[in-house]
Amino acid sequence: MAERSNPLLQNSARRDCALWAGILAGPVAFALDEVVSYAMTQHSCSTGHVIILHLMGLFALCLIAVGATQAWTVFAKLPEQADQEAGGVLDRSRFMAISGLVLCVGFSILVIAQAIPRFLLSPCD
Amino acid sequence: MTPDPNISEERLTHVEVEHATDDDATLHQRLDKTWSDPSGFIGWFKQVNHRSIGKRYIVTAFIFFLLGGSLAALMRIQLARPENNFLGPDKYNQIFTMHGSTMMFLFAVPMMFEALSVYLVPLMVGSRNIAFPRLNAYSYYLYLCGGIMLFVAFFLNIGPDTGWFSYVPLSGPDFSPGKRVDFWAQMITFTEVSALAVAVEIIVTVFKMRAPGMSLNRIPLFVWASLVTAFMVIFAMPSIMLSSTMLIMDRLVSTQFFNPAEGGDALLYQHLFWFFGHPEVYIIFIPGLGVVSSVIAAFSRRHVFGYLALVLSLVTTAFVGFGLWVHHMFATGLPQLGESFFTAASLMIAIPTATQIYCWIATMWGRRPVLMTPMYWVLGFFFILIMGGLTGIMLASVPLDLQVHDTFFVVAHFHYVLIGGAVFPLFAALYFWFPKITGRMLSEAAGKWNFWLFFFGFNMTFFPMHILGLRGMPRRVYAYPPEMGWTAMNVIASLGAVLMTVSVLIFLANVFWSMRRGAIAGDNPWGAGTLEWGTSSPPPSYNFLHIPTVNGREALWDAAPNQAIVTGLRTDVREVLVTNYLDAAPDHRTEFPDASIWPFLAALATTALFIGSIFTPWAVPIGAIPVAITMTGWFWPGKEESRRRKATEKWAEEEA
Numbered sequence: 001m002a003e004r005s006n007p008l009l010q011n012s013a014r015r016d017c018a019l020w021a022g023i024l025a026g027p028v029a030f031a032l033d034e035v036v037s038y039a040m041t042q043h044s045c046s047t048g049h050v051i052i053l054h055l056m057g058l059f060a061l062c063l064i065a066v067g068a069t070q071a072w073t074v075f076a077k078l079p080e081q082a083d084q085e086a087g088g089v090l091d092r093s094r095f096m097a098i099s100g101l102v103l104c105v106g107f108s109i110l111v112i113a114q115a116i117p118r119f120l121l122s123p124c125d
Numbered sequence: 126m127t128p129d130p131n132i133s134e135e136r137l138t139h140v141e142v143e144h145a146t147d148d149d150a151t152l153h154q155r156l157d158k159t160w161s162d163p164s165g166f167i168g169w170f171k172q173v174n175h176r177s178i179g180k181r182y183i184v185t186a187f188i189f190f191l192l193g194g195s196l197a198a199l200m201r202i203q204l205a206r207p208e209n210n211f212l213g214p215d216k217y218n219q220i221f222t223m224h225g226s227t228m229m230f231l232f233a234v235p236m237m238f239e240a241l242s243v244y245l246v247p248l249m250v251g252s253r254n255i256a257f258p259r260l261n262a263y264s265y266y267l268y269l270c271g272g273i274m275l276f277v278a279f280f281l282n283i284g285p286d287t288g289w290f291s292y293v294p295l296s297g298p299d300f301s302p303g304k305r306v307d308f309w310a311q312m313i314t315f316t317e318v319s320a321l322a323v324a325v326e327i328i329v330t331v332f333k334m335r336a337p338g339m340s341l342n343r344i345p346l347f348v349w350a351s352l353v354t355a356f357m358v359i360f361a362m363p364s365i366m367l368s369s370t371m372l373i374m375d376r377l378v379s380t381q382f383f384n385p386a387e388g389g390d391a392l393l394y395q396h397l398f399w400f401f402g403h404p405e406v407y408i409i410f411i412p413g414l415g416v417v418s419s420v421i422a423a424f425s426r427r428h429v430f431g432y433l434a435l436v437l438s439l440v441t442t443a444f445v446g447f448g449l450w451v452h453h454m455f456a457t458g459l460p461q462l463g464e465s466f467f468t469a470a471s472l473m474i475a476i477p478t479a480t481q482i483y484c485w486i487a488t489m490w491g492r493r494p495v496l497m498t499p500m501y502w503v504l505g506f507f508f509i510l511i512m513g514g515l516t517g518i519m520l521a522s523v524p525l526d527l528q529v530h531d532t533f534f535v536v537a538h539f540h541y542v543l544i545g546g547a548v549f550p551l552f553a554a555l556y557f558w559f560p561k562i563t564g565r566m567l568s569e570a571a572g573k574w575n576f577w578l579f580f581f582g583f584n585m586t587f588f589p590m591h592i593l594g595l596r597g598m599p600r601r602v603y604a605y606p607p608e609m610g611w612t613a614m615n616v617i618a619s620l621g622a623v624l625m626t627v628s629v630l631i632f633l634a635n636v637f638w639s640m641r642r643g644a645i646a647g648d649n650p651w652g653a654g655t656l657e658w659g660t661s662s663p664p665p666s667y668n669f670l671h672i673p674t675v676n677g678r679e680a681l682w683d684a685a686p687n688q689a690i691v692t693g694l695r696t697d698v699r700e701v702l703v704t705n706y707l708d709a710a711p712d713h714r715t716e717f718p719d720a721s722i723w724p725f726l727a728a729l730a731t732t733a734l735f736i737g738s739i740f741t742p743w744a745v746p747i748g749a750i751p752v753a754i755t756m757t758g759w760f761w762p763g764k765e766e767s768r769r770r771k772a773t774e775k776w777a778e779e780e781a
Contacts (some may be wrong), residue, residue, distance in 0.1 A: 006488060014701065027444035034466050036447050041463040074224050084433060087340045092708055095342035095433065104436055110445065117465035120132075125461040 006090060016087060018070040019093060022100020025067020026107030031058035035049045035112055037118075045124040052121070057115035071100030147672055155696040160253065160667040162720045166192040173258035173719040178265050178665060179244025180562065185269055186236035192276065192773045193227035194629065196220050198622055201586070205619035214706050217603035218286035219305075223279050225289025228543075230316045231272045234405065237412040237547050238358065239323045241554060242351040244562070245622050246327055248657035248664060249345050251336030251673045251680075253701050254717055256329035257322075259724045259759060264322035266728030270777055271315020274736060278308040285309035288601065290402060291372065293383040293394045307376060307739040313369040324358035327351050332706040336656065337691060338675035345655045346422075346429060350415025353443045354408050360447065361404040368397035378742055392457060397552070401448035407446035409441060409543060413506070413550030414481060420503050421485050423653035427495045428679055432485035436482075440475035453755070455523050456530045464523055473519030475482060475514060482507065497651075498572030502553035505580050509545030513538060516591065520777045524532045531601075534594025535710045547674045550720040552576070552632070559639070560646030564662045567643060571635035578628035585621025589614035654679025672702055675709075698769065716769070723759035 012066050038058050075097035081095040162172040199220055203212045212220065222440070247255045255261050276761045278284050285305045287296040296306045331344070331352045344352070371382040372394065381387035414435075416723050422429045429435060450468040451459065485507075494500055516538040520526050529535060552575070559567050598605065605611055649658040659681050660669050671690035677683020691711070694700045698719040704710060730751035737744025762770070 007770065023440075025441075030444065031448065036465045038451070041460045045460065059706060065356045084342055087338050087343060087676070087708070088592060089708055092340040092342050099437055099440075102433075103441065103510055106437075106441060106476075108469065113469040113473060114466045117462055117469070121462040123460060124262075 007077060009089060012089070015074055015093060019096040019100060019121045022067045022071025022074070023103055025070070025100070026103040029060040029063040029067075030110055032063070033057055034114060037114070041123045045122070046114050048119070050123060051084050053118045054115070057111060057118065060111045061108060064104050064111065068101060068104035071089060071097045071104065075101065147720075152670060152696065153665070155549070156667040156670065157665060159696060159699060160665075162378055162666070165372055167722070168720070170725040171722045173254075173262045173718070173720050173724070174666065175243050175247050175255035175258065175261060176562075178255075178258075178261050179240060181265055182235060182240035182243055182542055183269075183562075184274070184703070185686075186232050186240050186718065187290065189227050189231040189272055190236070193224050193232055194626070196224040196227065198626060200224065201619040201622040203603060204605075204615045206602050206615075207609070207612050212601045212603060215286065218601075219279060219284040221292075221601055222285045222288055222309070223275070226275065226285065226312065227639075228407075229289055229450050230312060231268075231275070233409040233543065233547055234320055234358075235268055235316070236352050236551060238407050239264070239320060241347075241412055241416070242327050242354070242647075243323060244647060245558065245657060246330055246348055246351050247334070248561075248660070248668055249348050249655050250331060250339060251332060251656045251669060251675070252334040253668045254335060254699070255326050257326045259718055259721055260322050261326055261658040261722035262317040262721075263728050263759075264326075266725050267315055267322075267731060271312050271319070272427075273733075274315070274732070278305070283308065290398050292398075293372065293391050294377075296372060298379075301376075304739060307373055310373040310376075311739055312371040313315065313365055313733050315732075317366045317733045318731075321362050324355035324362075327355040328359075331355075333703050333712075334701060335702060335704050336673050336675050336680070337702075337709055337711050339680070341707050342432075343675060343678045346418035346435055346439075347412075347415035347655070348433070349439055350411050350413075350418075353703060355412045357404050357408050357411070357443050357446065357745070359508055361401045361408065364397050365401035365405075367399075368394055371397075373739075378423040378737075390554040392454070395454050396450070399453045403450040403453060404443075404446045406542065406546075407442055407540075410546035413441060413547050414439060416550040416554040416557070417485060417503050417506060419653070419655065420499045421488050421494070422679065423557070423651045424497065424500045425489050425492045425493055425651065426681075427488060429484065430487035430490075431480075432678060434480050435484050438481045441477040442474060445477070449474065450523055450586065452526070454525045468521050468523060472518060475518055478510075478514060482511070497556075498567070498569055498576060501552045501576040502556065503700040504550050505576065506549035506553065506614050509541055509549055509583065513541030513543075513545050517542060529594050531599055532594035532599045533590040536600050536626060537587050537590035537594060539588070541565035544583060544587075546550060552579070553678075555632075557651070558648045558657075559636075561662050561664070563640055563643075564646055565639050565643030566646050567639045567652060568635050571631055571638075573698070575628050575632045575635065578624050578631065582621045582624025582626075582628055586618045586625060587621070589617045589621075593618075636733070649681070654682035656680045716766070718766075719763070721759065723755055727755035727759055 033056055039051050039054065040052055044053055074093060078090055078097065080096050082088075082090040082099065084091065089104045143395070152493055162168065162174050163178060200283065203209050203217060243261060247253070251400070275284070283303065283305050285291065285308055287301055287306055287309070291306055291309055294300055296309075331348055371380070374380040375382055375384065375389075381389045383389045383391050385391055418429050418435060445584065448470040449467055451464065452471045455464055482502060514536070520529070520535070520538060522526060556567055556572055559565075593611055596609075596611065596614075598609070598611050605615075643773070646662045648661055650662075651658070656669075656673060656675070657664070671692065672694065673680065674689045674691065675683075676685050676688060691702055694702060694714060695716075700714050701717055703712050703715050705712045730748070732750030734744055737748050
């Protein structure tokens, strides 16, 4: 009965969009950061604008933060009895929300790992 | 026009979830009549059932495995002695290229992804067939034709000879005249179109045809692995198709995509190739992870520990797998900062793999798993894959990579990863699902001989290659002088290859013997929990008498005492249930096409187009005509289908 009255069941499209945002933010941010930074390395060398590379890393982390917030918003509204293994909409939503949060944490570590060399190496090396 | 008597309001508006009460024998007869594909010689080419096509994929890919393995054996004979004259340099070049191309494009991807997924996924999600069954048949014939074309070229001494990745400028028109590289490039087109078609089928099957109750958080791990792989195929394969098409255009119509003298870029080819090539390793490896999860759960008699962690590891591996491609190009003079991004990603991809290994160990912990042949292969997989993973982490380091680049160290590394990550799980899968596919058990005794000989043979063959590489032996040399000190390790490697050959022969003997005389398997010989074990072995033409519903992650273990089933689907036409993609709630029903010769004819027409375009660009517009004709025949609805459709439309109009 608790499930039926949950506000998350009222707006399924918004809920699922938030859940997918949580799941996809990390991978998308990582991909963008890696590809754009890689492509911009030579440009940074020729113009001396190393700051672009740092900004790209920062942008990726912000993107991940937005995704994590979306996932957390749904997660916080889920009833405590929602079970990752059960077959209801809220149970499945809990599974997706936790997935989104874990992926955001994991990919943020990856983005940070890729950001560290930007402080240590010159793009012209 | 009179409405179809089989169509009632109830049928068109909803599907009931009820408990089994029907007369099962009558239902079996009706369903079997509807879902059986034609038999006989011509009928064989018309079949569209996922199990028929899946078995063909398995057999064909295994034949290519044997052919690729035979080529490897020839190389080991050649390298067993210094300055050996068994093979000349030209034949050796063709053989190592054919070996790599066969194993990667004709065995590993088709077997690990297409074959296993096409056969198992519809059964595991509780469906009666795969989505787009005619496309499935078409994809198989295209793959078969591509493989045959490559080997015909090889036997005519026009086999490719520039390595399985055919780098430019070596593979360009200046350094590789003739048609050898063109056959390689078109083989890529054949196999990638085939893989893309199967990827679409798997994604639609998993998202839209799951049994009610199998919400996203209850999908079996093998199905998750297939789904993730299918998405990887969709994003990776276009890159290789693009690069091979650009290569063939440089060679045939004098475009200059990869010619720096005319404004092209040779490194562009490497970027495009490895943007596909590195994810391909994971395309081969991820289905194996699904197999391992299935086998460990069944033999540990418990749910897999850390389902969420395992799913997320698959997803993470897939995404990060696309971010590693430049580590194959560390020796090309790229900026160090640019390389460092890929070093970081290459090191960190070990984390999801390690997570999975910990989850599997936790699953087995304290349960004393039943040690039968599939488990032997899984435990062997642990050892081999960890070895390959460790050398992978070493190679992610730029200084070490530059030192051992293009040496036998790299050959050892990727064989540990690919054979450990794919062939060991494949044998586990074959021993595990052979009873489901054939209805008979494989011999356990022969299976253990198969395993131990392969395990020791594999390590004898490939471990010495690490040492050879560190001592400087380059890959792809057909001979070496005796004073280099490489002879002993090469002899050991060649003896290991003998053991592996004997092991595979034992497996073949086991298969042929067991198909006729093996113990009868029964529906669920391992007591496993996923849906494919809930139907007979081998499954009937319609897979499930009643479409099942699911009450947990291991559908059979978690089933309620009187688990609900789906009723209301038509039995006189190939009707299937479509469910929504997140929660697998019943959505609507749709009708699947019957068996047809058109996919086979369309594949032949496509083959003519692809092969013709090796010789003249005019083959493309001219060859498109028979392709269009056969595709039109493919999609042209039959009389019965038209009548049913019109009746349905009329009924819907009246209702509106």
